[in-house]
Amino acid sequence: MKTVTLLVAALGLVGMAQAAQEPEAVFNRACGMCHNGQLPQAPKKGDSAAWAPRLAQGSDTLVKHVSEGFNAMPPRGLCMDCSAEDYKAVIEWMSK
Numbered sequence: 001m002k003t004v005t006l007l008v009a010a011l012g013l014v015g016m017a018q019a020a021q022e023p024e025a026v027f028n029r030a031c032g033m034c035h036n037g038q039l040p041q042a043p044k045k046g047d048s049a050a051w052a053p054r055l056a057q058g059s060d061t062l063v064k065h066v067s068e069g070f071n072a073m074p075p076r077g078l079c080m081d082c083s084a085e086d087y088k089a090v091i092e093w094m095s096k
């Protein structure tokens with residue numbers, strides 16, 4: 001019984017490390033508190049006109065700005081467990 005519990009726990013951890021996070025969940029948990037119109041400087045979800053010049057910088061630059069912070073945008077966008085892949089997916093999701 002103990003072995004089974006440990007095995008389930010181990011599988012759970014492996015699953016968490018591998019699976020990219022759901023972009024919508026990350027947005028709702030972290031990015032959305034600013035990128036939903038609360039902060040005028042922060043480009044809103046779905047505002048493609050606001051996103052166009054940002055996207056033109058290329059996704060590497062955008063991911064760097066999210067990881068290191070950018071003006072009023074805090075480092076990591078307040079998502080402490082997000083990977084670069086997660087940021088890419090969220091940026092793609094919220095720029096549409």
Ligand code: HEC
Nearest residue numbers: 030031034041042054062065066071072073077078079090
């Ligand atoms: C505390 C508020 C806040 C949170 C939380 C936040 N942002 Fe931002 N974000 C901003 C602001 C403000 C800007 C505009 C900065 C500027 O252009 O001066 C911005 C800009 C950006 C940009 C454009 C950067 C560029 O180079 O043009 C991206 C991409 C971005 N945010 C992604 C995210 C992601 C992804 C998350 C969640 C993981 C997130 N943000 C969470 C405030 C926030």
